[in-house]
Amino acid sequence: MKSINTKIGENLKKIRKSRGLTIDSLALNSGVSKSMISEIERGLRNPSISILWDIANALKTPLNYFLKEDNLCSPTIYKMGDHSSIDGDGYSFHTLMNFDEDKKFEIYFNEYMPNSQTETSFHYDGVEEYVLITSGSLNVHIDSEKFTIKEGEVIHFVADKPHYYCNETGNVAKAFILMFYSDSM
Structure with missing residues (x-):
């Protein structure tokens, strides 16, 4: 089994080359240094x-x-544990299904500890998020609007605007998130 650094590097190089980009152009577009990209690609x-x-x-x-x-x-x-997990300050994202290029989606199982908040993020045009709350409730902040989603509810939104998740309760909130990537990729 390959190390995670090797896997990330190989996949980065593969997609960069498939898009016809040089390390220089990717560095310019991403704000990440050429040396960092080169070192990532080499694992x-x-x-x-x-x-x-x-x-x-x-x-x-x-x-x-x-x-x-x-x-x-x-x-x-x-199943959870088969793929990577990302841990933040009071939250964790567990990959259930990695991105499938043919189907254009990926699925996460996320847990948000009491009184936690994710960082603000946004995606490029054409990315949609579907969030199904399986336990507790979660506030989803999209631009300047706040939506409270409870257990058994789903929120769907175009994710190219700044958004973040916030658990303002004293209980753990759990959710499945499906990220859909349109054909505009």
């Missing part, structure tokens, strides 16, 4: 989520594409 660097986020947005590629495994045979059972 020498363990990039932060912020750096991968900047590169993914410049490439108009889902973040999980960097963690994508080689093609899998059907049928496939997906």
